[in-house]
């Protein structure tokens with residue numbers, strides 16, 4: 154998996170155009186790792202649950218997890234929440250797909266098949282080298298978006 158900061162920064166940049174609820178999209182960008190890591194953290198010695206955590210990086214199970222998570226929201230907000238969390242989570246999976254592995258890792262078409270699908274362009278540590286670029290781009294976009302609110306407003310003391 155690429156570094157979590159790469160997931161968050163690229164998602165923020167992509168959401169600049171999508172204009173979905175930023176916090177939900179960013180949570181969505183972490184969602185597959187949160188979903189998968191719960192089992193590893195709670196039962197690190199359980200081989201079966203570790204394997205299940207790998208399967209939880211497949212789109213259908215991630216979307217199912219998002220669907221269940223969205224049930225925590227008010228009914229009127231669920232559609233927007235599902236869309237934002239799903240976009241963030243699917244962006245996470247797309248970025249993960251670009252990573253090289255020594256063994257089969259991401260089962261994109263589970264539960265239909267156990268064949269893996271990846272476009273192995275980068276090793277996971279190579280993503281870390283791109284962080285300064287993504288960070289700079291994020292700051293530029295953030296500044297451009299918040300330019301109006303950064304302008305000093307006159308106060309009662311002026």
Ligand SMILES: [Zn+2]
Nearest residue numbers: 154185186249
């Ligand atoms: Zn991941």
